[in-house]
Structure formats: structure tokens, C-alpha cells
């Protein structure tokens with residue numbers, strides 16, 4: 001079986017690594033001409049960390065990630081600590097892996113190293129995928145094309161692969177996010193190298209901050225409601241003054257963090273309708289291409305990793321003649337879980353509601369590989 005993966009994000013690269021481990025030939029096609037150190041912080045929960053360890057990523061993650069001791073919830077205005085949710089040793093004991101705080105680029109780099117360079121084709125923009133009688137054809141922007149047994153669209157929320165079969169468009173959720181990274185030096189409340197996430201919760205707004213890149217940088221995510229998103233792109237450079245104005249009157253620690261950011265971007269949070277099949281005969285979707293979600297549960301990339309490992313498991317137990325059944329099985333295994341997580345992800349934290357993080361066994365404890373013989 002030969003598989004083409006469209007998109008070399010976290011989902012696409014995890015899938016490539018998992019397929020390779022299963023002995024399945026695959027190629028990844030990525031529109032970017034090079035891998036740059038893009039993105040900001042990402043929280044990796046034990047459900048995904050356990051899977052990445054199965055792929056051989058252990059010391060690589062431990063070297064760049066910050067192992068979180070817990071989540072501190074603070075009052076938006078006075079900064080008083082409202083609650084503390086322990087992770088640390090409790091998390092490892094309960095779920096067999098740590099909760100990591102990472103720079104997305106560190107995770108991405110570790111995944112790139114798992115995939116042979118010759119199987120990743122940069123500067124390859126997919127413009128269409130066409131299902132044929134016995135496989136699927138991928139058409140690229142330069143006019144070239146390939147035909148393979150299975151195509152996986154791991155090309156993010158704006159997925160071209162999805163667009164080849166379904167006409168739905170991403171829609172704006174009504175919320176925007178300021179994201180940035182600040183040098184860790186002397187940034188309260190991480191001044192003494194504290195390994196934790198801090199969430200300031202206000203009415204209709206919240207701010208999340210945590211250390212990444214082995215503690216050298218502080219990630220800032222400031223979420224606010226905004227009526228319209230008129231830009232063509234998902235993100236745009238933002239001014240510190242605008243971000244500070246959006247959080248005027250908040251705890252001065254929040255405002256200082258915003259001011260300390262090297263640069264800020266503003267993201268319009270978008271969604272797509274969920275009610276459509278991911279899979280055709282020889283084509284399926286994974287990660288944000290299949291199920292974009294709001295970031296309030298920090299599960300988007302984690303679920304992309306679960307998708308990738310599940311899909312690799314299904315394909316590794318299939319022959320070419322039953323590839324379609326393998327894609328259906330993958331979707332049946334993943335859809336109920338992802339739908340539930342999408343629903344929870346849509347709820348912004350409240351000072352009480354954040355307590356629900358304690359009730360995460362169904363998310364952190366899930367093992368998609370238990371479905372397969374080698375799980």
C-alpha cells in the first residue's frame with residue numbers, strides 16, 4: 001500500500017512516522033518551502049505523550065519540554081490564586097506520562113527527525129484530490145500529479161483535501177487570540193522557574209501563560225471576544241498597545257507579560273461544521289482538516305496525534321483491497337471521541353469550570369492503540 005499525506009504539520013508527520021514504523025510506504029507533501037520555527041506554545045497531555053513515546057520520542061521531548069506541575073487559576077483583576085490543579089507526579093501516576101508544555105517547533109522538529117528526509121516533499125501544494133477506480137490522484141499547483149492507494153488530508157483547518165469533497169467553509173467563532181512569546185528572564189509569575197500554567201479568568205476573556213523551550217521562553221495566549229474577523233488569513237501581526245487595551249484593568253502581571261512579548265500575533269479562531277464523512281473510498285482526513293476545535297481544552301494537536309496513530313493502526317492491519325474498510329474503521333474509532341472533545345473544547349474556562357480539568361481521565365487516560373493487537 002502506498003500512502004500520500006498532504007500536510008507536514010504535527011498530524012501529518014506523526015502519521016508518517018507511525019506508518020513508517022508499521023512498514024507502510026508513504027510520502028508527505030507540504031506546501032511550505034522550508035520548515036521554519038513557527039507557532040508558539042502547545043500543551044501536550046499524557047494521552048499524546050504516551051503515543052509519541054511509542055514512536056521513540058522520549059528524551060527528545062524531555063529535553064525541550066517543561067514538565068508541568070499543575071494549573072494555577074487566578075482572578076483576572078487582582079491576580080489572587082483561585083484554585084490549583086495538580087499535574088506533576090499525580091499525572092504520571094494516574095496516566096503513565098507527564099503533561100508537557102512545549103514550543104510547537106520543538107515538537108515539530110522532533111517529528112521531522114523521525115521521518116526520512118527523502119519522503120517529505122517541501123514546496124508541494126496540493127490543489128485537488130480526485131478519487132479514481134482503484135486509488136486517488138493528487139494534483140499539485142505546478143500541474144504535476146501522482147496516483148496512490150490512499151490519500152490522507154492532514155492539511156489543517158483550511159484543508160484542500162477536504163475541499164475536494166465537501167463545500168463547507170471555515171467560519172469565524174467570534175473569538176480572537178493574541179499569542180506571543182516573551183523571554184523567561186524575570187517574568188512573574190515564573191520568576192523562580194516555576195513549571196506551571198497560569199490562567200487568569202475574567203468575564204468573556206481569559207489569558208493562559210506557561211513556560212516553553214526548556215523554560216527559556218514564556219508563552220502567552222490572551223483570548224477575547226471580537227465581533228468580526230475581516231482578514232483573509234488566520235493570523236496577523238498585532239500591536240502590543242491593542243492587546244493591552246483589550247485587557248485594560250487586568251492584573252498588571254498580565255499586562256507586563258503582554259508588553260514583554262518579542263512579537264504578538266492575533267488569530268481569528270475558526271471552526272467548520274462537523275456533520276460530514278471524513279472518508280471516501282481512498283481518501284480520508286486527520287487532525288484539524290477533519291475536526292478543527294477551539295483551543296480551550298488544549299487538545300487540537302493531541303487529537304491529531306491520536307488520529308495519526310489510530311489511522312496507522314487501521315492501515316497496518318489492512319491490505320490494499322480493503323483500504324476502504326480500514327478508512328471506515330478509523331473514522332468509526334475516532335469520530336465519537338473527537339466529537340465529545342470538540343464540544344468540551346468550545347467552553348471557555350471559568351474560575352469554577354476550570355476545575356473540570358480534574359475530571360480528565362476520559363481524555364488523558366485514553367489509549368487508541370488498545371484497539372490493535374500490538375497496543
Ligand SMILES: Cc1cc2nc3c(=O)[nH]c(=O)nc-3n(C[C@H](O)[C@H](O)[C@H](O)COP(=O)(O)OP(=O)(O)OC[C@H]3O[C@@H](n4cnc5c(N)ncnc54)[C@H](O)[C@@H]3O)c2cc1C
Pocket residue numbers: 006007008009010011012029030031032041042043044124125126127154155156157158159160177179221267286287288289295298299300301302303304
Ligand atoms: C491559540 C491556540 C492555542 C492552541 N493550543 C493548543 C495546545 O495547547 N494543545 C494542543 O494540542 N493544540 C493546541 N492548539 C491546536 C493545534 O495548534 C492544532 O490543532 C494543530 O496544530 C493542528 O495540527 P495539524 O497538523 O492537524 O494541522 P496544521 O498544523 O494546520 O498543519 C497543516 C499543514 O498542512 C500544510 N498544508 C496546508 N494546505 C496544504 C496544501 N494544499 N498542500 C500541501 N500542504 C498544505 C500546512 O502548511 C501545514 O504545514 C492551539 C491552537 C490555537 C489557535
